[in-house]
Amino acid sequence: MAETATATVSSQAALGHEAGHDPHATRTGISNTKLAMWLFLASDCLLFGALISTFLIYEGRLPAGEIGKEIFDIPFTSVSSFVLLMSSLTMVLAVAAAHRGDARNTRLWLAATATLGSVFIGGQIYEFTVFYREGLGFTTSIFSSAFYTLTGFHGAHVTGGIVMLVSLIVLSLRGKLPMEKAETVEIVGLYWHFVDVVWIVIFAVVYLVP
Amino acid sequence: MAVTERTTLELPAAIAEPEPLGVFARPRAKRGWRAWVTTVDHKKIGIMYGAASLFFFLIGGIEALIIRSQLAVPNNDLISADAYNQLFTMHAVTMVFLFVMPLAAAFANYLIPLQIGARDVAFPRLNALSFWIFLAGGIFLNTSWFLGGGADCGWFCYVPNSTVTFSPSHGVDFFAIGLLITGTASLVSAINLAVTVLNMRAPGMTLMRMPVFTWMAFITQMLLVFAMPVITVALILLFFDRRFGTNFFDVSEGADPLLWQHLFWIFGHPEVYIIILPAFGVISEIIPTFSRKPLFGYNFMVFAGAAIGFMGWGVWAHHMFASGMGPLSVAAFSVSTMFIAVPTGIKIFNWLATLWGGRIRFTVPMMYAVAAVAMFTIGGLSGVSHSIAPADTQQTDTYYIVAHFHYVIFGGAVLSLFGALYFWWPKAFGYRLSEKLGKWNFWLTLIGFNLTFGPMHVLGLQGMSRRTWTYDRGIGFDGWNLVATVGAFVLALGVLLFLVNVAVSTARRKSQPPVGHDPWDARSLEWMVASPPPEYNFDPIPHVRARDDFWYRKYGEDEFGRAVRIAATDDVVQPGGDRHVHLPAPSYWPLVIALGMPIIGYGLIFNLWLVVPGLLLVVAGMYGWSIEPPDEPEHTGPAHQEAADQPDGPGDSGGAGDESGAAEVSSASGEEAPVG
Ligand code: HEM
Ligand SMILES: [Cu+2]
Numbered sequence: 055m056a057e058t059a060t061a062t063v064s065s066q067a068a069l070g071h072e073a074g075h076d077p078h079a080t081r082t083g084i085s086n087t088k089l090a091m092w093l094f095l096a097s098d099c100l101l102f103g104a105l106i107s108t109f110l111i112y113e114g115r116l117p118a119g120e121i122g123k124e125i126f127d128i129p130f131t132s133v134s135s136f137v138l139l140m141s142s143l144t145m146v147l148a149v150a151a152a153h154r155g156d157a158r159n160t161r162l163w164l165a166a167t168a169t170l171g172s173v174f175i176g177g178q179i180y181e182f183t184v185f186y187r188e189g190l191g192f193t194t195s196i197f198s199s200a201f202y203t204l205t206g207f208h209g210a211h212v213t214g215g216i217v218m219l220v221s222l223i224v225l226s227l228r229g230k231l232p233m234e235k236a237e238t239v240e241i242v243g244l245y246w247h248f249v250d251v252v253w254i255v256i257f258a259v260v261y262l263v264p
Numbered sequence: 265m266a267v268t269e270r271t272t273l274e275l276p277a278a279i280a281e282p283e284p285l286g287v288f289a290r291p292r293a294k295r296g297w298r299a300w301v302t303t304v305d306h307k308k309i310g311i312m313y314g315a316a317s318l319f320f321f322l323i324g325g326i327e328a329l330i331i332r333s334q335l336a337v338p339n340n341d342l343i344s345a346d347a348y349n350q351l352f353t354m355h356a357v358t359m360v361f362l363f364v365m366p367l368a369a370a371f372a373n374y375l376i377p378l379q380i381g382a383r384d385v386a387f388p389r390l391n392a393l394s395f396w397i398f399l400a401g402g403i404f405l406n407t408s409w410f411l412g413g414g415a416d417c418g419w420f421c422y423v424p425n426s427t428v429t430f431s432p433s434h435g436v437d438f439f440a441i442g443l444l445i446t447g448t449a450s451l452v453s454a455i456n457l458a459v460t461v462l463n464m465r466a467p468g469m470t471l472m473r474m475p476v477f478t479w480m481a482f483i484t485q486m487l488l489v490f491a492m493p494v495i496t497v498a499l500i501l502l503f504f505d506r507r508f509g510t511n512f513f514d515v516s517e518g519a520d521p522l523l524w525q526h527l528f529w530i531f532g533h534p535e536v537y538i539i540i541l542p543a544f545g546v547i548s549e550i551i552p553t554f555s556r557k558p559l560f561g562y563n564f565m566v567f568a569g570a571a572i573g574f575m576g577w578g579v580w581a582h583h584m585f586a587s588g589m590g591p592l593s594v595a596a597f598s599v600s601t602m603f604i605a606v607p608t609g610i611k612i613f614n615w616l617a618t619l620w621g622g623r624i625r626f627t628v629p630m631m632y633a634v635a636a637v638a639m640f641t642i643g644g645l646s647g648v649s650h651s652i653a654p655a656d657t658q659q660t661d662t663y664y665i666v667a668h669f670h671y672v673i674f675g676g677a678v679l680s681l682f683g684a685l686y687f688w689w690p691k692a693f694g695y696r697l698s699e700k701l702g703k704w705n706f707w708l709t710l711i712g713f714n715l716t717f718g719p720m721h722v723l724g725l726q727g728m729s730r731r732t733w734t735y736d737r738g739i740g741f742d743g744w745n746l747v748a749t750v751g752a753f754v755l756a757l758g759v760l761l762f763l764v765n766v767a768v769s770t771a772r773r774k775s776q777p778p779v780g781h782d783p784w785d786a787r788s789l790e791w792m793v794a795s796p797p798p799e800y801n802f803d804p805i806p807h808v809r810a811r812d813d814f815w816y817r818k819y820g821e822d823e824f825g826r827a828v829r830i831a832a833t834d835d836v837v838q839p840g841g842d843r844h845v846h847l848p849a850p851s852y853w854p855l856v857i858a859l860g861m862p863i864i865g866y867g868l869i870f871n872l873w874l875v876v877p878g879l880l881l882v883v884a885g886m887y888g889w890s891i892e893p894p895d896e897p898e899h900t901g902p903a904h905q906e907a908a909d910q911p912d913g914p915g916d917s918g919g920a921g922d923e924s925g926a927a928e929v930s931s932a933s934g935e936e937a938p939v940g
Binding site: 080081082084085086089090093096097098100101104105108111112115116117193195196199200203221 | 386387451454455456458459462463464465489490491492493494496497498500501504508509510511512514517518519520523527530890
């Protein structure tokens, strides 16, 4: 352990290379990869900001008589939102296990997170099919286009997160996720929490605000 | 005093070559085209960015010449109105997204690691990825000429002009997908370079000691991080409307056409700073070097740059005064826009003050830099006149605007980037461009530029509207249009002379004496390494004790504050040599991923099935990327460790900023004796 640490300190400081292991080797104290993830998430905030604004502008302009928010099934979506929230909890546990160097529990909690995320995606797909059958297609109105684009983008983010989680599990099974790489788990965790928080905002402004 | 003694950098023999895994083994080519397409070296990537952007400059320039030929005489029908629409749109798109931005990216890539004393950027492979994606996107955009014609909606592609109803060809689809692809490239490289600046600075290189070019490039990257997603959303909505039949911009469905304008300009206004800030950085490097004085008001320069970056977010709607968004917004945006002139003015006065009393050498880079300040000032003044909403309602969409933004973009950004090419050419290639040809190049460009765009002010005020295809005889437009067209050809000749200069100087380079490491007697760290720099840049990593550290290694001050030599240049530079610093090996996966993206693009436009092979290529590339042997220098020996940070050196005003990075790696080996 001590041995790896010294080796990475020197290489990190002297050479530009990709995976950051020892945070103290960088000038900010945050590893390159983590800082990059923070910047990416900052950027993503504006992506969702623009999509949410579009939705907010358009929901008020829906011509009378067209299908609008009344179609939402709030209890159903609340449950799937709760599922997604719980996945943040399991993610925290996964990160904690990774920091303890407990590979088995890391995998376990990662798998739990991925499962909860998949349940959420499943719920979204189900919800979309129901809406579609009730006559709200992607191109039906400016409301539906804005709604599906916004929630669809979020769904795509969650799906991307699930792919990352599964990759982490595979890496860990192949023994490629030793303790010093716990940070990788942490970084994926950052992404996952971000996606969850964004969902809370979307759920609030899209579904709950009348 | 040799401040950077060279101790052995040879690595302990312990580095095991990673086992080759067939296709996943890392390529090893050091020379030839293979080395270029697989490189992850920021310097090579910078050079490729430069070459590609100059290539696109030629395309955009030819488009401009055709436009100007059409406008040379009244009632001309050299090209059709439809072709004209495509030409001015593609001209602008090419110039903005495929020339100016990537040329600035070329310098950012090349210089940032060298200026902050790093071996490479934070993510070398991602760096290669962003270059290849940009190139793929640029080629993709230009293939639209052969696949049904280019976009014809103007570079801001307002709806409803850009909807299928009014632009049924595939041009706008190419515009949307092409910009999404190049936008991905910008975002990736912005994150990469920002992390590099924040994390990879050499010991002692605090934020407030960074060269101004690096500072401005850093602010630019931050602007990109926040601006790209907004245009991404706009383009996606537009594309959904066009190809998938959504209604985001269908007014009959209750949509709001201003939505596009807002999204576009929330991106578009910061974009103009993305274009100009790197140029400000270049000017701030060239002027002090050739005035042999430190940059006047360094702190002001940095904070003015940051202020421009921040304020740029609050003024976007000044592009929409004529859109009918209401008097209150117009007034607010009018005022906020005028404020931006303040930090910009600070910069201009600081450059003047730097020149003041300096020992000025009018080399070609210096001429470009000074001309850029002058031309930018003209453009800036007409810019202030747009911020006054009532005046703007007269000027908007006339040639006055065309004159304004060419003075800013061409006069400000392009001229200084040409200065940058002359300035850093000897560093990158080890030989100088001819000063004599350079002066011809400069004067023809400057005269041609003013002949072209000066008259456009007049034409605009006379009422010639922007995007005019042709005009009638005798309404007062004839004379100045002819002048502008002649000017454009003079300008083109001037630009061609740059290429001639490159060819001639390259052919002559063997017969010239070597330029040495520091041909201009310059100030910042990149001049401390060999020309061209070795792949590993520094040998060893320097310890920075002051702003303009390299200069203060060469010069001290006498009692009158004049610079006096304290060390010969040869004693303070790092001559380089054949060392074995272990660097990340090349990789071809970035290229594979980038190849997939235009295929997805064609698929989205022509046939969704084509998306499948494109996606497969991207996924395969990512997979290969993630399992290729990391080949990272995990086992570097003590020779690479850094010594502890030095306390503040001379010429440093302490500076705000940084501090967070104070935690330095202290060296156990003591291989580098502390300096001072
Ligand atoms: C090589 C010399 C150049 C010439 C002769 C030239 C000429 C022109 C002309 C005549 C137009 C107006 C077309 C019209 O409205 O009918 C135009 C538009 C434009 N040019 Fe240039 N230009 C040159 C270089 C550049 C550069 C270097 C840039 C930016 C980096 C640039 C950016 C633009 C933009 C953004 C437009 C607006 C197009 C639109 O209205 O959508 N140009 N150019
Ligand atoms: Cu603006």
